[in-house]
Amino acid sequence: MSYRSGPHGVAAVVLGAGLLLSGCAGGSGGEGGSSVPRTVNDKGGGGQGRAVPGPLAEEQTEARVVRPREIPSLGPKTRSQIPEESRQAVVVTGDAPDSNRAMLVLYERDPVEGWRSVSDPWPAHNALKGWTDDHRQGDLRSPIGVFGLTDAGGRLPDPGTRLPYDRGPAFTLSGVGFEGEPLAGSFDHVVAINYNRQPGTTPLDWTRPLGEGKGGGIWIHVDHGGPTQGCVSLPMGRMKELLRWLDPGKVPQVVMGDVSSLGR
CATH class of the missing domain: 2.40.440.10 (L,D-transpeptidase catalytic domain-like)
Structure with missing residues (x-):
């Protein structure tokens, strides 16, 4: 690049560990609001209870936002x-x-x-x-x-x-x-x-x-x-x-x- 001519004299010399923001979405509970799995008796009754999964809980999620370094x-x-x-x-x-x-x-x-x-x-x-x-x-x-x-x-x-x-x-x-x-x-x-x-x-x-x-x-x-x-x-x-x-x-x-x- 060429310049147009300027003055001939030289100018006198007068001359950032981003912030983490996390939030969790809690899992939904079972009946009555409990998150503990329901139990029922084995066939024929009287036996040990067995765990049966309750309603599927919403997976916990973690949102992670990274702020650019300054x-x-x-x-x-x-x-x-x-x-x-x-x-x-x-x-x-x-x-x-x-x-x-x-x-x-x-x-x-x-x-x-x-x-x-x-x-x-x-x-x-x-x-x-x-x-x-x-x-x-x-x-x-x-x-x-x-x-x-x-x-x-x-x-x-x-x-x-x-x-x-x-x-x-x-x-x-x-x-x-x-x-x-x-x-x-x-x-x-x-x-x-x-x-x-x-x-x-x-x-x-x-x-x-x-x-x-x-x-x-x-x-x-x-x-x-x-x-x-x-x-x-x-x-x-x-x-x-x-x-x-x-x-x-x-x-x-x-x-x-x-x-x-x-x-x-």
């Missing part, structure tokens, strides 16, 4: 934001509202069994000042929410993703991060997070449907060893794994925020 760390409000058609979720859980360290876990959804993790927790970084549910340009916090993942790109060749991939020199980054670490190579591979952007375009596209003040250019990109301005970052090897795993046919979403916010 992603365990997510509360009902967060779960409700994941589209019904989505079968892949990248869950990024921050340590605390003001923490810039997080863990990322990949989940897939089976239509019957529900969600299951398909990766170990991967260490990640997020924005310097942590998380917010009202992201603003330059606030140095990562936005909390559920967002689609539809587009990728980078300075280096496509490592084998099924997402549209835009390669080019505009993904070059230089300078140093908040802890003095070099930023070079951070955008070698990126996945655009559909926060305040137009899905289906290169990650470099500068369209901001919510307005410039709500920020944008929020990506998952290669980790540079320190906090970001708003993005989520992963080590290079994990970044390649993520790109190869993402499948647009499964409508992947990123679910991101601090642990308390995602638990709502």
Whole structure:
């Protein structure tokens, strides 16, 4: 897939033991409501009684309903934001509202069994000042929410993703991060997070449907060893794994925020 040309400058990185419900239908009793079999004398009377089956009892049945597994760390409000058609979720859980360290876990959804993790927790970084549910340009916090993942790109060749991939020199980054670490190579591979952007375009596209003040250019990109301005970052090897795993046919979403916010 080719993209229309976007702006030449890179966007600043402002960036589930199902519940068992059982019920029994009791067997019908014999005469007088007793469920004990009737007895009659043997022919000629006076002998030992023999058991004769009473009316056939209705077989006991047990209804078993299994609720599909949910992603365990997510509360009902967060779960409700994941589209019904989505079968892949990248869950990024921050340590605390003001923490810039997080863990990322990949989940897939089976239509019957529900969600299951398909990766170990991967260490990640997020924005310097942590998380917010009202992201603003330059606030140095990562936005909390559920967002689609539809587009990728980078300075280096496509490592084998099924997402549209835009390669080019505009993904070059230089300078140093908040802890003095070099930023070079951070955008070698990126996945655009559909926060305040137009899905289906290169990650470099500068369209901001919510307005410039709500920020944008929020990506998952290669980790540079320190906090970001708003993005989520992963080590290079994990970044390649993520790109190869993402499948647009499964409508992947990123679910991101601090642990308390995602638990709502």
